[in-house]
Amino acid sequence: MSDSTVRSEALRVGVLISGSGTTLVNFLKEREAGRLPIEIPIVIADRECGGISKCIQAGLACEVLPRRTFENTAEFSRAIFDRMRAAKVDLVTLAGFLARVDVPDDFHQRVMNIHPSLIPAFCGKGMYGHFVHEAVIARGCKVSGCTVHFADSEYDHGPIISQKCVPVIDGDTPDILAARVFEAECAAYPEAIRRFAAARR
Incomplete structure (x- = not known):
């Protein structure tokens, strides 16, 4: 199989980031290892961050589109998805993206998110990153994890x-639990993308 054939079969994935870019780096590692046949034609950050x-x-x-420069969520979302259409992406992935977006009809079940808890537990507005792990530990939960889902609005x-x-x-700190959950995320997100790609064939 030629390189051009491999490229033509690769899923075109847009990535939205807000932080350190660790999920994006995991995508790149999986791609380099031959386990994730994707192209990443566009990355959008909603703020200046380490992922850039x-x-x-x-x-x-990578383009920075600060949320604060848009009057409302609708305008912000329109700007993002206009760029995704221009880049001809097959799938949009939220990779630690903290801003809410309105998902347009033509991207229905083409926007994926990963959350560091077992939804519907410990999710929703304000529940992200260490806030999730702190809440899990405070509640005395014996299990946690991650959820990959199609995002809506x-x-x-x-x-x-x-x-x-x-x-x-017992004895877990939020940092320790976060590392354990992220290890699960590193397997779960690429697996979900592979399933999405397989379903499109």
């Missing part, structure tokens, strides 16, 4: 694609 430098290092196109809502569980161990 990772995009530059990887040779990816609500926080952490939409059809669930997959979930992976991890134990919550």
